[in-house]
Amino acid sequence: MIPVSETLRLAARALRRNKLRSFLTTLGIIIGVGAVIFIQSIGEGAKSRVRAQIESAGTNIVMLWSGSSQGPGGRGGAGSQPSITWEDLRAIQTELPSVRAVAPQINSSQPVISETNTWNTQITGTTPDYFVIRNWPVASGALFTASDQASAAKNAVIGQTAAENLFGPGVDPIGQIIRIRDAPFTIVGVLERKGQNAMGMDQDDGLYIPLSAFQTRMQRGLGKFVPGRISVSAVSPEAIPRVRQEIAELLRERHRLGPDDEDDFSTSSMAEMTSMLTSTQDTMTLLLSAIALVSLVVGGIGVMNIMLVSVTERTREIGIRMAVGAQPADIMNQFLVEALVLSAIGGALGVLFGVGLGQMIAPRFGWIMETKSEVVLIALGVSAGVGIVFGLYPARKASQLDPIDALRYE
Amino acid sequence: MALIELRKLARIYQTGDTEFAALRDVDLSIDRGEFVAISGSSGSGKSTLMNILGCLDSPTRGSYFLGDRDVAKLSRIELARVRNEFIGFVFQNFNLLSRTTAAENVELPLIYAKVPPAERRKRSREALERVGLGHRAGHTPSQLSGGQQQRVAIARALVTKPPLILADEPTGNLDSATSAEIMRLLSELQQSGITVIYVTHELDIAAYAGRKILMKDGAIISDQRQTPMLAEAS
Structure with missing residues (x-):
């Protein structure tokens, strides 16, 4: 097999020869990758906005309520039955080292x-x-x-x-x-x-x-x-679970609750709120990304289609290359690398397209773009993968041509 | 010493239930440095024979020794290597890569021989100079005449310095004056020690060879030594 650098040079030449066609073929990949990047960036931006808003309510906060008592009239909701005294409050403030205020x-x-x-x-x-x-x-x-x-x-x-x-x-x-x-x-x-x-x-x-x-x-x-x-x-975000634990222990002791008694108070942290609100965002982003991914696959089919056309068009070239000593693997690599280069370039342009689109559209709707580098890497990886998967069949077909038939092809 | 040794070589094509023998138990021996013309009407098996000699096709039966190696049963991968190292091809329709310069066309076999780029360019230029086209290295096939295109093809065939050049109707698409030039070039190559085998159906072209083989119905019906035309002239 000939070196990869040689195959790359061949692929670049072949693609340059049909500039418009190469561009139109990559367009499918560009749009697919662009859509993935755009949706992911907007989704990530929305998530971090929610996070920032929640954080604006205060950092490292644990909310504490009286209530949740079991009485003859049934179970009361949070705050329904006052149970926390001013002494409790002072104790929380002074006795618990993880509590700031x-x-x-x-x-x-x-x-x-x-x-x-x-x-x-x-x-x-x-x-x-x-x-x-x-x-x-x-x-x-x-x-x-x-x-x-x-x-x-x-x-x-x-x-x-x-x-x-x-x-x-x-x-x-x-x-x-x-x-x-x-x-x-x-x-x-x-x-x-x-x-x-x-x-x-x-x-x-x-x-x-x-x-x-x-x-x-x-x-x-x-x-x-x-x-x-x-x-x-809490003194730090990491201290939040500890604060909740300490408050519970302190209040149970102060309220003289037995091991079988339920808490007469309840706590919740902002982290719970954040994850609740962002999980909806995550679901939406996932759904839209799946749709975008479908368009990437459609782009891949476009690559396969054009590679099949290319193999047919260049049957005689394949025959000549085989006659002068190209191995079947050389021919296979030539077309595979071509498909790979095509979709990798498409992927790179798609990233630019997605980011550019976001920069253009997002401010108008007050959206925030946040493009994560791992999303970019995944998008590039997937588009290269699409190139390999959809380039494989045409490349295999080319490599299995009979040199005599290929040379005779008009 | 024989460069090519065919023993009971047969090539049978099978379509459905019917068998067609394109070559029937051909025995043939060709020495190093010979200049051989193969003639015969269409369907005589000469193209099949050339394909097998060129390792583009494998025989159904029999053996084919190229040098001291039986290449009859080699895999596709090994055949490609043999073509690259031992054989140069010249075709009737030239078979050059379009939109590719003469120099790059000539370099093509060297790419698959894994010769480094600088060395490739040097050898490509030498080969083009040897066929008298050093000044046309940057031209693409569409910018060259038929005769010039065939010279580029010959340069491509000899750039790997193979012991054997196979030409399938090398003058079939050329006028008589250009045909004579191409045959003179092939004669020169043969005189420099390369074994040249070509297929032709024209008597005057067959006259350039030192040995004339006539085929019919997949068998050799005559095999004669003759004085090559250019040997008389010189």
């Missing part, structure tokens, strides 16, 4: 009245640690403080969307007085813009007040139990 939060949608407007917004009662957990600083002014929480001070921190709707654009909200259920609150800080969360909700449309103020102004006053959900942030 703890912040309870309670929400209520209420009309908020400013001097000029009324605006229905989400009011969250929480503690200053909430902003640490969510990694959310103020753009101007200051956050309410621990002493505000201790004294149930009527100070509020506002999101930018809510501020614009209450005071109009260009008005500094700091120092403004707003009323919630007739209670006056002073705006002390405006939060940085955060955008939509994973559910598509505008996180900037909200007002944050001390939890104690929330309870005294809107509920019956401070109770023994912590209301609402509690955000717990």
Whole structure:
């Protein structure tokens, strides 16, 4: 058998000779690979956007709820039966080394009245640690403080969307007085813009007040139990399972639950949420990629078709090559390498096409492109594989020609 | 010493139930350096004989010694190697690769002999110069006359320095003046020591040979020595 470099040179010459035909043949592969790359990139971009949105809710967060109690009336849902006390909260914060911060939060949608407007917004009662957990600083002014929480001070921190709707654009909200259920609150800080969360909700449309103020102004006053959900942030993403484990052990001990009793609280991590939301994306991407892969196979059939035409057209050339001493394997390699080069070039152009298409289309729809290098490698590998698989039959056919018949072929 | 030794060589084609013997127990011995013309009407078996001599086809029975080796039972792969090393072909319709320069056409057998590119180019140029076409190396077949194309084909046949050149109606597509040039070239090659065997149905072309074989119905009916035409002239 002659060296591969020689065969490659032969293939390049043969393909250059029929430029238009070679290009049209590769077009099938280009479109197939391009579609795979495009869909994968968009899918990956969508996934990482969801991930970023979830992370914008705060990093390394474990959510904790009271409830899930077994009573005479049946089983209650999460939060239905208060069980976590303020002492529990303090214990979680001080006793567990993997916990960075703890912040309870309670929400209520209420009309908020400013001097000029009324605006229905989400009011969250929480503690200053909430902003640490969510990694959310103020753009101007200051956050309410621990002493505000201790004294149930009527100070509020506002999101930018809510501020614009209450005071109009260009008005500094700091120092403004707003009323919630007739209670006056002073705006002390405006939060940085955060955008939509994973559910598509505008996180900037909200007002944050001390939890104690929330309870005294809107509920019956401070109770023994912590209301609402509690955000717990772990020291690192790796510590999340450990935090959940430690909280469970601590609370079971503090609540004096026996080994047969069920938890009277529940936890969930953002990682669970992320995987739930991204798995839908994965399914869609997989489905669309399968369709794109079908077009790649159709492209491969195009390669086979043109290789068969090429073998027939070049029957006499094959005869001449055999007469002067080409081995059947040499002829086979010649056509196989030709098919391989054709589809490999198609694959490479397809990658460029897919990425280019994405760069052009994605911004218009607000999509994000994220092309992973392993997807590119797989696409190139598959297209080369397509070349070999669909080139094999024509190449074999060429190598098995009888030299006498081939020389006589008109 | 014999270069070619055929013993009871037969080639039988089978189509359905009918058998057709293209060659019937041919015995033939050709020495190194001979100049042999094979004639016969169509269907006489001369083409079949040439194909077997050229290792493009294998006999049904009998043996074919090329040099000291029986090539009758070789595989396709081994036959390709024998063709590459021992045999140069010249065809009636030239059989050059179109859209490929004369030099590259001549290089073709050397590619399959795994000669490195630089050496290939050198030997290709030498072969073209030997057939008087050194100045046409960059021309493609469509830019060359019939006679020139056949010279390129002859250059391709001798570039591997084979002991045997087989020519199937080498002048069949050429006018008489060009035919004479081609036959003179083949005579020169034979005089340089190469065994040349050619098929022709023209008497004046057969006259260039030193030995004339006549075939009919798959058998040799006459085998005569003669004084080659150009030997008389010189």
